[in-house]
Amino acid sequence: MKILVPVKRVVDYNVKVRVKPDQTGVDLANVKMSMNPFCEIAVEEAIRLKEKGVAEEIVVVSIGPAQAQETIRTALAMGADRGIHVTTDATVEPLAVAKILKGVVEAESPELVLLGKQAIDDDSNATGQMLAALMGWPQATFASEVEKTDTGFNVTREIDGGLQTLAIPAPAIITTDLRLNEPRYASLPNIMKAKRKPIDAKTPDDFGVDITPRLEVVKVSEPPKREAGVKVETVAELVDKLKNEAGVI
Template identity: 65%
Template sequence: MKILVPVKRVIDYNVKARVKADNSDVDLNNVKMALNPFCEIAVEEAIRIKEAGKATEVVVVSIGDKSCQEQLRTALALGADKAIQIDTAEKLESLHVAKLLAKVVEQENPELVILGKQAIDSDNNQTGQMLAALTSRAQATFASEVIVEGDKLNVTREVDGGLQTIAVNLPAVVTTDLRLNEPRYATLPNIMKAKRKPLDVISAADLGVDLAPRITTLKVEEPSKREAGEIVADVATLVEKLKNEAKVI
């Protein structure tokens, strides 16, 4: 079984994002970038499935300019076998990404696609579902456990009411939640080995996907700062403030 894992280059989660002076976008100059945490979990799960003897190859794919090769090499160092870069400098929307990934799925023909449920920069939580629809594959989102049993997957999903376990037939698309696993660290020998693993570059233009923007960003602003809390003397005062000041009741 071949597993395809899409990954994304994002601002490191320890870094505070800054907005450009003209409020047009987030300022990425001299900012530490990293592998999206949900994508890292997806890579770890794919490697664990391979280590369990249920898969033969793990392929990672990322979309962007040459800089995203750093994150692809990280995934290779974690244990992936091959990497693909879809080269483009365009700012992409979720549907663009899903369509490009659908082309890669068509070319690579993986039985399983595992990707993070969302990227921590845009937080859209859309690409996995769109990819499943475009490729006519079964989907299991928000996975906290994935068990491969022959040509089926038993996936435990994190839902509002608790946990839900479903069975889906392969080929399938799975999106990962935070509690699926604890990603490993890349060792120095594996980092060195990753430099020799294959990394193919494909032009986004060659895939025949229309990347014209459908969404216009009007303005980007930092969240308003939270005001300090206030300790009240009794419940009656709390209710009065919630009603007259906060106006939430």
Template identity: 70%
Template sequence: MKVLVPVKRVVDYNVKVRVKSDGSGVDIGNVKMSMNPFDEIAVEEATRLKEAGKATEVVAISCGLSQCQETIRTAMAIGADRGILVETDAELQPLAVAKLLKALADKEQPQLIILGKQAIDDDCNQTGQMLAALLGWPQATFASKLEIDGGKAIVTREVDGGLETVALQLPAVVTTDLRLNEPRYVTLPNIMKAKKKPLDTIKPDDLGVDVAPRLKTLKVVEPAKRSAGIKVPDAATLVQKLRLEAKVI
């Protein structure tokens, strides 16, 4: 069973981003970039499937600038066997990424695609669902547990009311949640091995995909600063302020 794992290069989750002065976006100059945490979980899960003998090959895919090669190398250090970079400097939106992944899936013929439920930079939570729709494959989102049983994927997913378990006929698309696993620490020997693994670079035109953006960002602003708290002498004053000033009761 071949497993495709899309990975995205994003600003590291420990970095506090700054909005550009013109409000056109966030400033990512000279900031640490890393793999999207949800995608890291996806790579770990695919690697565990390979170690358990359920998968035969894990292929890491990234779309974007040439620097995305570092993200693919990280995925290969975790356990991916090879990588594919769809290199472009265009602004990639979820639909364009889904179309690129669909073209690669048609070419690679995987039995399973595992990807993070969302990226921490745009929080769209759309690519996995769009990809499943384009491929016509069953999908399971927000997976907290994944098992492969014959030609089926048994997925436990988190819903508002608790947990839901679904069975998908392979090939299928699965998006990962935080509680699916804890990614392993990448060791130096594995980083060195990853440098020798094959990494192919192609262009969107090679796949026949138009990646022109469909949406336009009008303005980006920082969240409103939280106002300072106050102390009240008694419960009656608290209720009065909640009713008259905060207007929440």
């Protein structure tokens, strides 16, 4: 079985994001970038399926500027077999990403597309669902456990009422949630080996996809600063503040 894992280069989750002075976007100058945490979980799950003997090959694909090759190399160092880099310096919206991934899926013919449920930069949570719709494949989102069966996959997902288990046939698309696994760190020998693993270069034009943005960013601003809390001496004082100052009761 071949597994395709899309990965995205985003601002590292430990970095405090700053808005540009002109409010046109987020300042990325001299900011540490890394693999999207949910994508990292998807890569780890694909590697675990390979270690169980379920998968034979793991292909990672990333869409973005030249620096996105670093993200692909990270996935290769973790244990993926080869990479595909779709090069573009433009901002690519989820629908365009899904259309590009559709072209990659048709070229690679994987049995499973395993991707993070969302990226921490735009929080769109849409690419996996859009790809499933374009391909006409079954999907299971927010997976907390994935098990291979004779005909497909059993996917356990967390819902408001507890846990739900879905049985879906292959080929399928699964998006990963936080509690699926704990991603491994790449060892130094594997980092060196990753430099020799192949990365195929592509462009959106190779898949006939127009990546012109459909959305316009009007303004980006920081959330308002929270006011410091206060201590009250009695319940009556608390009720008074909630009623007359906060206006919530």
